[in-house]
Amino acid sequence: NAGVTQTPKFQVLKTGQSMTLQCAQDMNHEYMSWYRQDPGMGLRLIHYSVGAGITDQGEVPNGYNVSRSTTEDFPLRLLSAAPSQTSVYFCAISTSQGEREAFFGQGTRLTVV
């Protein structure tokens, strides 16, 4: 039982490149979210999903895209990376009503140069 697994753990991108951050869970939770964590800013919600085929925007969605084709996977796509997207990204699974994030992945450290 791995919980929430994120890959890769580290990534360096050049400005303008695209990439996909992977998130997989084996806890059969319907609700999944992506956050970014920046110094002094706390965790900020990028996108979330309440189930396969259903996604919605969070607080800071610009420059990111998501899709949810299965319960297990919730990938986050950076369309054209910018230095402002340098951050640590966390995937989380939420409780059934979305009132709290129950488990987080270990994070992906992304640097855009």
Next chain:
Amino acid sequence: QKEVEQDPGPLSVPEGAIVSLNCTYSNSAFQYFMWYRQYSRKGPELLMYTYSSGNKEDGRFTAQVDKSSKYISLFIRDSQPSDSATYLCASNSGGFKTIFGAGTRLFVKA
């Protein structure tokens, strides 16, 4: 103004001390209140959660919410070096809009 404010610290205490971590919030609609612990270069871990006002105790940890003053607290008794981490408070009005504080770094010295 951020919806959830938290002093970033760092807070340094000797082993065995009682630690008090605090947050304030501005949104009266918040009903759910959480504390997460985050070790360096790891993901946050849900430590405690409460609904509405009141206290909740779990071992050495006590979470307290005062909705009248919009104040959230976490108390750690008999603090240990293994408690050294960043503590994040968070609030939610119900439904995928959790707002996190920036975190307080805690160091417990042996």
